Amino acid sequence: MLDDLLATLRVIALPTRTNFRGITVREVALMQGPQGWGEFSPFLEYDDEDCRPWLASAIEAATVSRPKRYRDSIAVNGTIPELNDKKEIADLMRSYQGVKTFKVKVGRNLTEDVARVARVFSNAPKAAIRIDVNGLWSVDEALTNLYAYYEEIGPLEYVEQPCATVEELRELKSKIKIPLRIAADEAIRKAPDPFAVDLTDAADLVMLKVQPLGGIQRSLEIAAHHGLPVVVSSALESAIGIEYGLELAASVSEITHDCGLATGSLLASDVAAHEIVDGKIALGQISPQLDGLDVTPDRFDWWKNRIMRVGELL
Numbered sequence: 103m104l105d106d107l108l109a110t111l112r113v114i115a116l117p118t119r120t121n122f123r124g125i126t127v128r129e130v131a132l133m134q135g136p137q138g139w140g141e142f143s144p145f146l147e148y149d150d151e152d153c154r155p156w157l158a159s160a161i162e163a164a165t166v167s168r169p170k171r172y173r174d175s176i177a178v179n180g181t182i183p184e185l186n187d188k189k190e191i192a193d194l195m196r197s198y199q200g201v202k203t204f205k206v207k208v209g210r211n212l213t214e215d216v217a218r219v220a221r222v223f224s225n226a227p228k229a230a231i232r233i234d235v236n237g238l239w240s241v242d243e244a245l246t247n248l249y250a251y252y253e254e255i256g257p258l259e260y261v262e263q264p265c266a267t268v269e270e271l272r273e274l275k276s277k278i279k280i281p282l283r284i285a286a287d288e289a290i291r292k293a294p295d296p297f298a299v300d301l302t303d304a305a306d307l308v309m310l311k312v313q314p315l316g317g318i319q320r321s322l323e324i325a326a327h328h329g330l331p332v333v334v335s336s337a338l339e340s341a342i343g344i345e346y347g348l349e350l351a352a353s354v355s356e357i358t359h360d361c362g363l364a365t366g367s368l369l370a371s372d373v374a375a376h377e378i379v380d381g382k383i384a385l386g387q388i389s390p391q392l393d394g395l396d397v398t399p400d401r402f403d404w405w406k407n408r409i410m411r412v413g414e415l416l
Contacts, residue, residue, distance in 0.1 A: 104416075108409065112131070113130070114130060114397065120194075122368055128340070140346075141163065143156065144314075154412060155314055158416060162319065163346045172356075174385055177361065180204045180205070183368065184208075184215075191225070208234065219251060232261070232262060236288065241273050248264070260284065275304060283307065285333060289305070305330065306331070309335050325354065332359075333362065335362030336365045344366055364376070373390040374388035375388070
């Protein structure tokens with residue numbers, strides 16, 4: 103099966119609009135099968151073992167029919183990376199047409215982070231604000247920093263992965279004295295076994311990212327196992343990967359939070375455009391155009407060899 107998919111392999115490079123977690127060009131590998139395109143786009147620093155679920159998701163997308171949809175459009179949040187320029191923030195926010203929620207990347211510099219969140223709030227005072235820390239804080243840092251956000255803008259919708267470990271998240275929840283909801287991301291998707299993670303008294307929501315979790319079916323199983331509300335989010339994929347994330351969100355029986363699937367706005371070019379209408383993205387609207395986006399032959403070979411190595415681990 104993988105050999106057949108590799109015969110269709112395209113590797114493309116997509117420049118980003120801003121520096122996003124150190125990335126200015128997003129390379130993604132695409133493979134076409136009987137059910138359409140699958141995307142394999144683990145970040146360059148990931149080792150082969152880390153890449154296993156990403157490849158499983160790509161194979162599933164290309165070869166397995168889509169599950170039942172409970173909805174045909176998905177409400178999305180806007181994502182604001184670590185920007186500090188007022189105009190850049192305002193311009194990016196305008197690209198998220200009609201969204202009612204914004205997720206802001208924070209965690210490295212409290213003064214700059216609070217100012218960034220405050221700018222987002224001032225531009226959209228009626229929007230729900232969530233922040234994503236990527237596990238960068240200790241418990242003591244989280245306590246100090248979350249009180250600072252509360253004093254500046256009031257309660258957040260939730261904070262995503264404020265600390266790295268489940269034990270730290272549980273300690274944070276036991277100590278903090280302001281309203282706080284925690285979404286678990288890395289605690290699940292980077293765990294050797296996501297089903298063995300105990301989120302009791304540690305998290306209120308689970309982030310689902312279709313590639314890192316190994317595809318739609320496995321993501322749904324993880325969600326069912328933990329029994330918490332979910333937010334489906336992206337891993338900065340191309341429009342092909344985003345479309346598969348939208349399929350995941352559509353297949354969750356109950357979605358109560360806007361999903362982080364509008365990150366195409368962070369790319370300067372893409373294989374297709376997902377239009378945001380009244381804060382929602384409709385499924386099935388893309389027709390990929392790949393010409394002119396291919397990487398150099400040496401980068402193509404690097405990705406093909408990577409896929410072959412990871413394929414041996416499946």
